[in-house]
Amino acid sequence: MKLTAINVYNVDLPVVGKYRMSMGSVSLLQSTVVELITDEGVTGFGETCPVGPIYQPQHALGARAALEEMAPSLIGLDPRNFGQLNRAMESALNGSRYAKAAIDIAAWDICGKSYGRRICDLLGGATGDTIATYYSIPVASPEEAAREARERQREGHDRLQIKIGGRDVEEDIETLHRVNEAIKPGMRLAADANRGLTSRDALFLSQRCRDISFVLEQPCNTMEEIAAVRYQLCHPVYMDELAEDVNSVLRAISTGLVDGFGMKLTRVGGISALRTVRDICDARRLPHTCDDSWGGDIIAAACVHVGATVDTSRFEGSWIAAPYIDGHYDEENPVRLEGGRIKVPTGPGLGVVPDMAKLGSPIASFG
Ligand SMILES: [Mg+2]
DSSP states (O other): OOEEEEEEEEEEEEEEEEEEETTEEEEEEEEEEEEEEETTSOEEEEEEOOSSSSSSSOOHHHHHHHHHHHGGGGTTSOTTOHHHHHHHHHHHOSSOHHHHHHHHHHHHHHHHHHHTOBHHHHTTOOSSSEEEOOEEEOSOOHHHHHHHHHHHHHHTOOEEEEEOOSSOHHHHHHHHHHHHHHSOTTOEEEEEOTTOSOHHHHHHHHHHTTTSOOEEESOSSSHHHHHHHGGGOSSOEEEOTTOOSHHHHHHHHHTTOOSEEOOBHHHHTSHHHHHHHHHHHHHTTOOBOOBOSSOOHHHHHHHHHHHTTSOGGGBOOOOOSGGGBSSOSOSSSOOOEETTEEEOOOSSBTSOOOOHHHHOSOSEEEO
């Protein structure tokens, strides 16, 4: 099997409602969908969708420039040979793992379709028909956050992520107390600052919420700031934005900096890289999520397939952007929340086939 052509599509994903994090709000995301075409008539889809240009160094136009740089050198390769494909991408371009991730996801999709197996089966087998997820409550007033927490618990969610940061820390502290009063026992909480706290405010917040059980996700901007307060905090620390690749995950684990991860599929480089991270975390019994910062059904399906293969005792769920997006790429097999869980797709490969009318015409083609 050989790759004969690569098409790149732009998909505008307007945000339903308001999604506010410590560094600001987002209202429309530009997703980049990649289609790999082979000489055997099997096609695969991948996607990458940075959540705006300031969440991280990644941005939509950067992904497209990176794809343009790499795509020509991939034509002729067998996409089922992930190692070879990833080495070819490394030889063509340094960095830009989030763009390489779109190709990698599409290659896994082709591999699954070619062998008639789901990606989760190729990754070692799913733990069940559905997987855990968690709901993310954007930065909101203490009253709004408490109301939404109650509502999400009623829907069946058993893990909530409360966005904090980017405002007076007193409001964050009040929010966590109000949410804790609103929920019933059994609900697990994460307080995600998205790098938005100073080490001083992380200490204030953790010590004044010491009786509330939650994990503190990505409290500060750098590993050094987290290291400075790590052993004075009253809460376990998870790393998200700074877990940029396999090496940074190893660094954080080997220095004892964190107790788990919010792990993003495209940031680390796709399914192949996330599989490595999954296995490293397994060796150290570290909990983690398997998700991404945004994206449509293709990214959601890829996250769910990897998430379905993580030991359930340490799996923190796959967050998907579906509740904030109107419609699906694949209306027949959408990836969505159902009663606080996500059904693992059943079709071969990703199990999601985008409606080509929703992708429009390619913005770039290679091969
Ligand atoms: Mg996070």
